[in-house]
Structures are given as structure tokens and as C-alpha cells.
Amino acid sequence: MNNNHSDALVVGAGLAGLVAAAELADAGKTVTLVDQEGGNSLGGQAHWSLGGLFLVDSPEQRRMRIKDSAELALQDWLGSAGFDRAEDHWPRKTAEAFVEFAAGEMRAWLHGQGMRWFPVVGWAERGGSTATGHGNSVPRFHITWGTGPGVVAPFERRVRDHMDKGRITLKTRHRVSRVLTTDGRVTGVAGEVLAPSTVARGERSSRDVTGDFELRAGAVLVTSGGIGGNHDLVREYWPRDRLGEPPASMVSGVPHHVDGRMIAITREAGAAVINSDRMWxxxxxxxxxxxxxxxxxxxxxxxxxxxxxxxxxxxxxxxxxxxxxxxxxxxxxxxxxxxxxxxxxxxxxxxxxxxxxxxxxxxxxxxxxxxxxxxxxxxxxxxxxxxxxxxxxxxxxxxxxxxxxxxxxxxxxxxxxxxxxxxxxxxxxxxxxxxxxxxxxxxxxxxxxxxxxxxxxxxxxxxxxxxxxxxxxxxxxxxxxxxTRKTLGGLHTNVDGQVLGTDGQPVPGLYAAGEVAGFGGGGYHGYNALEGTFLGGCIFSGRNAGRHAATVI
Ligand SMILES: Cc1cc2nc3c(=O)[nH]c(=O)nc-3n(C[C@H](O)[C@H](O)[C@H](O)COP(=O)(O)OP(=O)(O)OC[C@H]3O[C@@H](n4cnc5c(N)ncnc54)[C@H](O)[C@@H]3O)c2cc1C
Missing domain, CATH: 3.90.700 (Flavocytochrome C3; Chain A, domain 1)
Structure with a gap:
């Protein structure tokens, strides 16, 4: 990999970015992983999370005498999502694929990477109206041993192993401000190098600029998180028709780096943004x-x-x-x-x-x-x-x-x-x-x-x-x-994580995963979440985007 060119560029070293980078590198691709924060911030929000994962019909549930099934989980998901827009085609397809994953391969795949779960399964978002309405019919919130850091650990380990082998290069304090295109194909990113930071993980770091950078790649994967740390954007997209005026004061449930900047930047490169008014x-x-x-x-x-x-x-x-x-x-x-x-x-x-x-x-x-x-x-x-x-x-x-x-x-x-x-x-x-x-x-x-x-x-x-x-x-x-916490809408993608343009066709060379893509599809939760589906969505969409990009680079 020459210093400015790699097979793939991943923008954002949160959970979705780590998963995508690890999958790409496992497939033999060279990856540059860039993040605006310092090297002590790997894993992004997932580090701070409780590590709760939505799993369906798991051994933990069965031991607690919970009867669950993919059919019941999908009924709950669709009842909560309330998909009702033309652009909900891919969000819905992604939701269906995720429920199948959560009821199938997901636990074994994560278990094989060393993850374990607290034996008592939590019952989040119970709904409280009808069987076909919002909510989890049964407990499905599996808290990972080690909480958020326990979710990040296996993916960070994989990324660091690839860094040792020279397949992944991590560039911290690199803030992306442009997605570059050549003849209608995304070919790189450009931005600013930020001053070295000494702040502890999670604290607000400076935005002082010390230089510029430009990086090129066969594919760019955007995994930059949502908008919850940027209350101006939250207010701009607030669903006034459904919820009235936004609250005068709110507290921030996410770090400052969850600034939502990359959404507009990626839109400039031809991406469609959907369901911006859906938030959690x-x-x-x-x-x-x-x-x-x-x-x-x-x-x-x-x-x-x-x-x-x-x-x-x-x-x-x-x-x-x-x-x-x-x-x-x-x-x-x-x-x-x-x-x-x-x-x-x-x-x-x-x-x-x-x-x-x-x-x-x-x-x-x-x-x-x-x-x-x-x-x-x-x-x-x-x-x-x-x-x-x-x-x-x-x-x-x-x-x-x-x-x-x-x-x-x-x-x-x-x-x-x-x-x-x-x-x-x-x-x-x-x-x-x-x-x-x-x-x-x-x-x-x-x-x-x-x-x-x-x-x-x-x-x-x-x-x-x-x-x-x-x-x-x-x-x-x-x-x-x-x-403020989660952004349910975002960059429109298909199940493979390819970003779609306003014509509904993939923008060549451009992928997105995690919260910036509404956790997959551009909003696979619809209007309501069942909890534990955010980390799960980052893992699922990061894996899909990384694997698909690896096949076409
Ligand atoms: C306290 C807390 C508890 C939670 N608990 C749970 C839970 O139990 N279960 C669950 O499912 N979910 C939970 N969540 C939600 C979940 O952690 C997040 O939705 C998820 O981790 C988002 O991951 P991500 O990779 O998409 O984005 P992020 O973690 O936000 O990572 C994005 C990265 O991109 C970088 N970035 C952004 N813009 C740029 C740019 N322009 N240039 C370079 N880098 C950029 C950021 O610095 C960041 O490191 C919780 C969240 C929090 C904060």
C-alpha cells in the first residue's frame, strides 16, 4: 500500500468502521482507517455503551425459559418500525435480513470471536399496546460481558492484528471534509489533519487544524456515526409534524464527535439521505x-x-x-x-x-x-x-x-x-x-x-x-x-452497504454502515427501535459493507 492509496478507505473507527475494516483486511485488502479523534478513541460510542445486543432464540433466552422465534421477532420489528414510505424498501429488506441474522448466525459468529453474555436477558421496550404494535413481546436485550468495551474488543483485536501485518493503516486526528470523485466514481477523501490531542477518551478534543490530507482508494466506506452530539442538527431534523417543537433544553447521551458532519459531506458526493426525521x-x-x-x-x-x-x-x-x-x-x-x-x-x-x-x-x-x-x-x-x-x-x-x-x-x-x-x-x-x-x-x-x-x-x-x-x-x-442519542435515518444503502444516489442506483465506489446509514438501509428501525439493535446494526451493516466491497475492489 503506498501512503496515499489503499484498496479501501474507512471513515470512522467506531464499531461499524472496525468491523468493516477487519472484514476487508481478512479478505486480503489494504485498508486506511481514518478518524478525527485520537488513538485512544477506537470503538467510538460503542466503548461507552452498555453492550446490549438484540439476539433471538438464544441459549441465554432458553435458559431463562423465554420462547422466542424469528417469526415473533419480525412481527415485533415490523410492528415497531411502521415502515410507511416509498424509500422504506431497503430499510425493510435490511431489517428482515438482520432479524434472520440475529436469530441465526450472529451469536455463534460473535461467540467464536470470544464474546459472552450476562445470563439474565433484559426486557427493553415492552410496547404496552397490542400484539401487532410496538415493542418486544419477550426479553431480548443481551448484555455483553465487559459491556461496551467487550463488544469492541474482538474487532479492535482483529484490526490491530492487521495493523501489525501492515494491511490496515490507522490515521487518527484526520478529519474528512470531502469525498472525492473521478468520472462519477468515488475514489478518495480529503480533509484536515487536526492538532495532536491529549484529552482522555470521550472528552471534547480540539478542532485546531495543522495541515491538509488527501487519500485515494478503490472504495470509500463511511462509518462516521449519527448526529446526537450536534443539537443544532437534531433540532433541524426534528419531526415537528409528529412531535411538535423540539425541547428547549436537552442533555447529550453521546460524545461530541457524534457531530453528523459526514452526512452532508457524503451527500455532496451524490448520496441520497433518507428518514432524517426519524430519531431515537x-x-x-x-x-x-x-x-x-x-x-x-x-x-x-x-x-x-x-x-x-x-x-x-x-x-x-x-x-x-x-x-x-x-x-x-x-x-x-x-x-x-x-x-x-x-x-x-x-x-x-x-x-x-x-x-x-x-x-x-x-x-x-x-x-x-x-x-x-x-x-x-x-x-x-x-x-x-x-x-x-x-x-x-x-x-x-x-x-x-x-x-x-x-x-x-x-x-x-x-x-x-x-x-x-x-x-x-x-x-x-x-x-x-x-x-x-x-x-x-x-x-x-x-x-x-x-x-x-x-x-x-x-x-x-x-x-x-x-x-x-x-x-x-x-x-x-x-x-x-x-x-439525545440515536439517529434512525441516514445515508440510503442497500443490504450490501452500497450507498444509493437519488436515482436509487449505487454510487460507484461508495459504501456506508453503522449509525450514519441508519444502522443499515438508511433506517432499518423505521420509527421505533427494539433496543440492542444499534450495536447489532453496526456489526451487521459493517460486516456486509466490508464483505461486499472486498468482492468488487
Ligand atoms: C452511553 C451509550 C450507551 C449505548 N448502549 C447501547 C446498547 O446497550 N446497545 C446498543 O445496541 N446500542 C447502544 N448504544 C448505541 C451504539 O453504541 C452506537 O449507536 C454505535 O456504537 C454507533 O457506532 P458507529 O460506528 O456507527 O458510530 P460512532 O461510534 O459514532 O463512530 C464514528 C466514528 O467516526 C468518526 N468520525 C465522524 N466524522 C468524521 C470525519 N468527518 N472524519 C473522520 N472521522 C470521523 C468519529 O470520531 C467516531 O470515532 C449506546 C450508545 C451510548 C453513547
């Missing part, structure tokens, strides 16, 4: 008391028991229950005219039900050591990172009685929107539903339902109890922000 932002964001990146937010992954109120103290209706329907809940919260909402819960619920998303918030599982997991999860109190948020987080109010709690909530926002009598009436009415093992309240029914699943009963759903009973105190209120 969370409604349970906390301001990180110990931030790494700017405006750093952490998502609570809640169990089913916290009561959910909007900024005015109005209880959210089903299916807007914790962990059920992210998009419906976002819409409901914004309908209040405010950009935050409240969880009201108690100590028994926080101990069993609060999990925080992110590898650094789960040091026990990230360590991959059983001893650490048992100490953290079965010890007294909530896991230490949750307790730390309760102690230091600016969004938490803790009180022994409801009156004091309400005073604290109103003090925190300075808005005095929460009325004690009204909140008390809601909690008392809810508590009365606890006298029988069945109820009319959809949330209480959901709690009983969850506890029929062994994994929830053991780890995720608190024993049904009355929240006004001081034995379960103190009471806790948590102010929840909107947290």
Missing part, C-alpha cells in the same frame, strides 16, 4: 454529576414501578410507562409544553429497578468479574453508581414524607408546578390498587406481568408494595431530561 432520543436523562463530554447526560434504564408525571404533575397514561414506549412517552412529555418530566419512586424501587446506561456506570459488568457483579447488585442499597447519582446528582430529591418531597421538587425547578394534594391523591389511588394480585391500573398490571418473567422477578421488578408505606422509604423524585 430518551426520556429518562439525568445531568451527569461527573461529566466526561459536554452537556453529558446519563440514561436511566428503568424497571416498571416508578410513577411517571409530566412537569405539571399529571400522571402519564399507558403505554407511557417506564421501559415501554420511548417515542410515545417523548410525545406525551412534550405535549405538556415542558422539556422535562418526573419519576416518583421509593428506596425499594430504586434499589431493584434503576440501572444506568453506559459502560462507566456499570463498572461491575464492565469488569467482566462475577464477584464484582454480585457484590454490587446483591449488596445493600442500590448499585454504587446509582447511589452516587442519588447523593450528588442535581436531579434527585429525597425525602421521608411526600410534603417535603413536593417542596423539594418545586425548589429544584423554581416553577412550583407540583401540587401536594394532587400528587398525594395519585399515589394513594395507586397504592389502593396494591391490595389484590390484579388491578385495573395498567402500570400495576404491568408490574405483576413483569414478575412472571424470572429475570425481572430476580433483578428488575420490585415486589409490589405501597409507596406511601414508610417502610419502603425514603421517597425519591427524579427530574428527567430529554437525552
Amino acid at each position: 432520543h430518551y426520556t429518562e436523562g439525568l445531568k451527569n454529576w461527573n461529566p466526561i463530554w459536554p452537556n453529558h447526560g446519563i440514561r436511566i434504564i428503568p424497571g416498571p414501578s416508578s410513577m411517571w408525571f409530566d412537569a405539571n404533575g399529571r400522571r402519564l397514561p399507558a403505554p407511557c410507562l417506564p421501559g415501554y414506549d420511548t417515542l410515545a412517552t417523548l410525545k406525551e412529555i412534550l405535549r405538556s409544553g415542558h422539556d422535562y418530566s418526573w419519576f416518583v419512586l421509593d428506596q425499594s424501587i430504586i434499589e431493584k429497578e434503576f440501572a444506568l446506561s453506559g459502560s462507566e456506570q456499570n463498572p461491575d459488568m464492565t469488569s467482566g468479574q462475577w464477584k464484582e457483579v454480585l457484590k454490587s447488585r446483591l449488596g445493600k442499597g442500590a448499585p454504587p453508581p446509582v447511589e452516587a447519582f442519588k447523593r450528588h446528582g442535581e436531579d434527585f430529591v429525597v425525602a421521608d414524607d411526600l410534603k417535603t418531597l413536593v417542596d423539594g421538587m418545586n425548589r429544584l425547578t423554581g416553577e412550583h408546578r407540583i401540587d401536594y394534594q394532587r400528587l398525594h391523591a395519585e399515589l394513594a389511588a395507586r397504592d389502593r390498587q396494591m391490595d389484590n394480585p390484579y388491578a385495573k391500573d395498567a402500570q400495576i398490571t404491568a408490574i405483576h406481568g413483569a414478575r412472571h418473567y424470572l429475570g425481572d422477578k430476580l433483578f428488575r421488578a420490585a415486589k409490589p408494595h405501597k409507596m406511601l408505606d414508610p417502610a419502603h422509604g425514603p421517597l425519591i423524585a427524579v427530574r428527567l431530561h430529554i437525552l
